[in-house]
Amino acid sequence: MKTHLLSPFKKALCLSLVLLMGFTVPKKDVGSAASSPAVAQSSPQVQALEGAWKRSTSSATGPEAGATVIKLVADGFFSVAVFDKEQKKFVGTYGGTYSISNGQLTETYEFNTLDSTTVGSSVTSTFTLQKNSLQQKPASGKPETWEKLPADKSKTPLTGSWRISGRVDEEGKMSTIKPGPRKTIKILAGNRFQWIAFNSETAGFFGTGGGTYTTGNGKYTEQIEFFSRDGSRVGQQLSFDFELKNGDWHHSGLSSTGNKINETWQRLPH
Numbered sequence: 001m002k003t004h005l006l007s008p009f010k011k012a013l014c015l016s017l018v019l020l021m022g023f024t025v026p027k028k029d030v031g032s033a034a035s036s037p038a039v040a041q042s043s044p045q046v047q048a049l050e051g052a053w054k055r056s057t058s059s060a061t062g063p064e065a066g067a068t069v070i071k072l073v074a075d076g077f078f079s080v081a082v083f084d085k086e087q088k089k090f091v092g093t094y095g096g097t098y099s100i101s102n103g104q105l106t107e108t109y110e111f112n113t114l115d116s117t118t119v120g121s122s123v124t125s126t127f128t129l130q131k132n133s134l135q136q137k138p139a140s141g142k143p144e145t146w147e148k149l150p151a152d153k154s155k156t157p158l159t160g161s162w163r164i165s166g167r168v169d170e171e172g173k174m175s176t177i178k179p180g181p182r183k184t185i186k187i188l189a190g191n192r193f194q195w196i197a198f199n200s201e202t203a204g205f206f207g208t209g210g211g212t213y214t215t216g217n218g219k220y221t222e223q224i225e226f227f228s229r230d231g232s233r234v235g236q237q238l239s240f241d242f243e244l245k246n247g248d249w250h251h252s253g254l255s256s257t258g259n260k261i262n263e264t265w266q267r268l269p270h
Contacts, residue, residue, distance in 0.1 A: 045100055048129045050074050052190030053146035063091050063114075070210070071146060072189040073098070075161040075268045078107060079187050079194050081210055082114070083226035088234040090226045093196060093208050094118070103127075105136065111198035111205055113228075119203035151190040156215045157244055161268040162186045165248065168262035186265060188213065193222060209233075209256075218242065220251065227256070 055069035064082050067089075071080045079095035096110035108122040125138040132148040164184040166174050181201035187194050194210030211225035220242040227233045233256045240253035240261075249265040 045129065049100070049105075049127075049134070050189060051151065052149040052192040053134060054149055056145045056147045057142075067091050070149075070192060070194075072187040072192060072194055074159065074187055074189045077161040077185065077187060077268055079185075079196060081194055081208070081226060085225045085234060088226075088231035090208075090228045090231065093194075093228075095196065096200070110200040111196060111203070113205050116203040116205070119200065149190050149192065156188070158188050158213075158215060158220065158242070158249060160188060162188070162249060162265040163268055164263055165266040166264035174264070185268070215242065224256070230256075 050073050053071040053073070055071065067082045067084050069080060069082050071078065076097055076099070077095070078098050079093060081093045082091035083089060084091065092112075092114040094109060094112035094114055096108045098105060098107045100106075103126065104124050105127045106122050106124045109118045109120065112118045123138050123141075125136045127137070128135045134146040134148070135143065136146065137143040162185065163179065164177055164186070166176050169175050182199045182204075184195060184197045186196075191212050191214070192210065193213045194208060196208045197206035198204060199206075207229050209224060209227040209229075212223045214221050218241060219239055221237060221239045224233055224236045224238070236256055238253070238256060240251055242252075243250045247267060249267075250263075251265060252262040253260075255261050
């Protein structure tokens with residue numbers, strides 16, 4: 001009789017333990033998942049860092065003295081352009097990839113016309129973001145202050161960093177451009193743009209240009225403020241047709257030299 005009475009009791013006890021374990025394990029998983037990712041903590045910093053910035057420090061010397069310095073940050077890529085719009089003079093440019101970890105900003109150079117020996121190296125800085133101001137203090141070198149440039153209130157679907165992925169040749173056929181160290185990147189942040197052609201392995205530099213841009217009614221329009229190959233093109237306004245297909249940017253029209261262009265661009269991964 002005792003055996004028959006204890007058996008149901010044991011079964012009930014085992015079932016209770018199983019149910020208790022079943023409810024306890026998910027709670028541990030949820031707790032660890034909520035507290036582990038550092039990405040979520042850095043996400044607001046990343047979002048605040050993206051955009052167009054103008055250097056406000058006046059301590060520049062040498063070729064940078066008196067020049068305009070613009071920094072674009074988007075999709076894990078950054079570029080800095082140094083130029084004199086009034087004199088139609090291009091001074092230099094540098095940039096590459098960046099990452100944020102433990103409150104520090106690390107920038108890795110993929111191109112640098114001011115000092116090509118830095119290509120492939122990284123610079124880590126502490127930084128502070130306050131409203132529209134960025135203070136950047138590298139481990140060695142002078143601190144820099146940047147002021148965020150106001151963006152066009154109308155949201156553009158082209159904001160981000162892009163790599164050229166295809167070009168229509170003279171025969172009308174689309175030629176695919178495979179990813180590699182030789183690349184052409186275009187960054188659109190705020191209401192500004194910059195394209196750069198370079199080789200990240202050899203530190204080769206093949207040209208750059210930039211300025212402001214607008215989009216609307218299927219048109220992408222550039223106002224050129226600097227151009228490394230030919231300063232006489234500063235002040236030109238170029239309008240192109242644009243369309244987004246399956247995430248790719250289809251870009252067509254006439255270049256600054258009057259030649260027809262038909263290109264596709266792929267957004268750089270985050």
